Amino acid sequence: MVIKEIPPTTTTESLTTSIEDAFRKGKLKVKSIHDFTSEDAEIELKCPAGVSAEKLVDALYAFTDCEVSISSRIVVIRENRP
Numbered sequence: 001m002v003i004k005e006i007p008p009t010t011t012t013e014s015l016t017t018s019i020e021d022a023f024r025k026g027k028l029k030v031k032s033i034h035d036f037t038s039e040d041a042e043i044e045l046k047c048p049a050g051v052s053a054e055k056l057v058d059a060l061y062a063f064t065d066c067e068v069s070i071s072s073r074i075v076v077i078r079e080n081r082p
Contacts, residue, residue, distance in 0.1 A: 001035075002043070003015070003060075006041050007070075015035055016043060018063075019033055019043075019060070020063075029048055
C-alpha cells in the first residue's frame with residue numbers, strides 16, 4: 001500500500017511516527033514502513049500475511065494521523081457588524 005496524499009496540517013514525518021506508535025500499541029499490523037517522499041508524498045506500507053488492505057486502511061484512518069479534523073470559524077463582517 002502506498003500513501004500519496006496526507007492531510008494539510010500533517011507532515012510525512014509525523015504521519016510515519018503516528019503509524020509506528022499505533023503499531024507499537026497493537027492497533028494496526030504493518031510489516032514495514034518506507035518513506036520515499038521527495039517532491040510528492042510517498043509512504044509505502046507492507047502488510048503481513050493474512051492482513052487485508054481494507055482492514056489496514058480502516059485502522060490507518062482510525063488510529064493514525066491519516067485523517068485529522070480541521071475546524072474553522074468563519075465570520076462575515078457587514079456594515080461593521082459580525
